[in-house]
Amino acid sequence: xxxxxxxxxxxxxxxxxxxxxxxxxxxxxxxxxxxxxxxxxxxxxxxxxxxxxxxxxxxxxxxxxxxxxxxxxxxxxxxxxxxxxxxxxxxxxxxxxxxxxxxxxxxxxxxxxxxxxxxxxxxxxxxxxxxxxxxxxxxxxxxxxxxxxxxxxxxxxxxxxxxxxxxxxxxxxxxxxxxxxxxxxxxxxxxxxxxxxxxxxxxxxxxxxxxxxxxxxxxxxxxxxxxxxxxxxxxxxxxxxxxxxxxxxxxxxxxxxxxxxxxxxxxxxxxxxxxxxxxxxxxxxxxxxxxxxxxxxxxxxxxxxxxxxxxxxxxxxxxxxxxxxxxxxxxxxxxxxxxxxxxxxxxxxxxxxxxxxxxxxxxxxxxxxxxxxxxxxxxxxxxxxxxxxxxxxxxxxxxxxxxxxxx
Ligand code: ASP
Ligand code: MG
Numbered sequence: 001x002x003x004x005x006x007x008x009x010x011x012x013x014x015x016x017x018x019x020x021x022x023x024x025x026x027x028x029x030x031x032x033x034x035x036x037x038x039x040x041x042x043x044x045x046x047x048x049x050x051x052x053x054x055x056x057x058x059x060x061x062x063x064x065x066x067x068x069x070x071x072x073x074x075x076x077x078x079x080x081x082x083x084x085x086x087x088x089x090x091x092x093x094x095x096x097x098x099x100x101x102x103x104x105x106x107x108x109x110x111x112x113x114x115x116x117x118x119x120x121x122x123x124x125x126x127x128x129x130x131x132x133x134x135x136x137x138x139x140x141x142x143x144x145x146x147x148x149x150x151x152x153x154x155x156x157x158x159x160x161x162x163x164x165x166x167x168x169x170x171x172x173x174x175x176x177x178x179x180x181x182x183x184x185x186x187x188x189x190x191x192x193x194x195x196x197x198x199x200x201x202x203x204x205x206x207x208x209x210x211x212x213x214x215x216x217x218x219x220x221x222x223x224x225x226x227x228x229x230x231x232x233x234x235x236x237x238x239x240x241x242x243x244x245x246x247x248x249x250x251x252x253x254x255x256x257x258x259x260x261x262x263x264x265x266x267x268x269x270x271x272x273x274x275x276x277x278x279x280x281x282x283x284x285x286x287x288x289x290x291x292x293x294x295x296x297x298x299x300x301x302x303x304x305x306x307x308x309x310x311x312x313x314x315x316x317x318x319x320x321x322x323x324x325x326x327x328x329x330x331x332x333x334x335x336x337x338x339x340x341x342x343x344x345x346x347x348x349x350x351x352x353x354x355x356x357x358x359x360x361x362x363x364x365x366x367x368x369x370x371x372x373x374x375x376x377x378x379x380x381x382x383x384x385x386x387x388x389x390x391x392x393x394x395x396x397x398x399x400x401x402x403x404x405x406x407x
Contacts, residue, residue: 002167003125004029007039007135007157011174012231013077014044016084022231023084025172026130030090035125037164039135039157040081042073047136047150063108067137067147071097074134074153082132092130095120097137097145102156104138104146111146112214113138113155116163133160151212158215162222169224171211172231177238178203178210180403181255185391188404192253193236196243202346202380203256216240243348252347252356255397257390259341261291262315263372264322265307268298268332275329279306282321288314291342292375292384303332307373309384312338340372341390344382345397357381363400369393 006029008022022038029036042050047070054061054069078094085092101117124131135153138146148155154171161169178200179189195203197220204213210228219226219240229237247253269275276295283290291309298305310318315338322334350356357374360381364371369392373384385393398404 001033001035003035003037003164005037005039005157005161005164005166005169007153007169007171008041008081008231009153009171009173010041010044010046012172013040013042013081016080018231019077019081019084020088022081022172023088023090025231026081026085027088027090030130037121037125037131037133037160037166038081039133039153039160040074040077041135041153043077046073046076064144067108067111068145070147071134071137071145074136078132078134082130085130085132090130091128092132093124094132094134096134097156098139098143100133102138102159104140104148106140106142106144106146108144108146110149111138111140113148113159113218116159118160118163121160121164149212149214152214154212154215155218158218158222158224158226161224162218166224168227169219170227170229171215172229173210174230174232175210175228176230176235177228178240178254180253181394181398182257186255186395186398189398190403190405192238194239194241194244194247195253196247196348197240198243198379199247199253199346199348200240202344202377203254211240247348248352249349250347251349251353252345252401252403253349254346254403255343255394255401256346257341257343257394259387259390260312261309261340261342261384262312262318263307263309263337263340263384264315264318265305265335265337266322266326266329266331266333267305267335268300268303269306269326269329270331271297271302271304275304276306278329279325282325283308283310283318286314286317286321288318288321292373292382294373294375309340309342309373337372339387340384341387341393342382342384343390343393343397344380345401346380348379350379350381359400360397363396364393367392367396 082092082094104111135156177191225241371383
């Protein structure tokens, strides 16, 4: 007998027919002899609808009240599922976040879970109940309702699985699992059967559509294996778990891309100690997260070029800072590019295989794609390229590394 936490996303509980479908799956699991705790998202589109309502009520609605509004989405779906389960002859009970003491900090709209009280769930399970928990919500120290950020039900599920020491956390969604790259832009992609937590985190820009990234961080910390799978059929999906030797055998696991990047370069800054510090202090004081940084010395002695990438949303702010610092530091020029993308190869196999970088650069060169910046980590190599070549780059890398079906 296992203890399983199952999470069903918004599309899986979009209407009563689908909720009945979820109920049947839950009952099947229970009938196999396993204990089940179910976490649900709000019905598809509901969180967007509630958010729009809150914003319509006032141009800048109070964060605390917005969370109270948003949390109702999951209140409805969890109770509906519990009603349907009961009508199908199963004992079930729904709980809101505060009722099972999902404690969080007070960062409304993006609160972090600090603890979960497993006792109440355990005592219900002992009585043979199916426990249904409203995802995405918790309460802070003073009893205020908080929400965990978009996609936060995944994190609720993993936090509960961690607290209960469940055998597995199954995340049921409308895709079959995690793919070697985005199926929307590349043909012949393959479902990855097992992927490590670290790879999944590195694939954040793409993987985030499947799992809230915080849930993966939490799963890694607690050692909870996650099984991402479709709620519409029985096929196995992707297991996200500790790294193993099988994973290491593959050269790379996937290609990811991020078109939400921009690049700023400060050209010909006088090269002296403290320049980079001065520069990035100003950037971080403005709460801008920098992704890549490259400093090169210019051909002319005594000068350096400093280039960095940030998210597109921060571009206007970063550019303003770059211009004012360029003046202060007597740099010659600021070059700004908004239309750039980052393509990356990810794989734990890189730790033990060489040649990934050269193969990647060759594949891009064959397509005539210029690489503007390169960065590497232990399990990832990223290149900044012109955004207009993103799809071409992803497809050719996917092919060059034989990631597709039948390979
Ligand atoms: N309902 C919330 C959202 O749409 C949480 C979730 O679905 O995971 O973001
Ligand atoms: Mg989701």
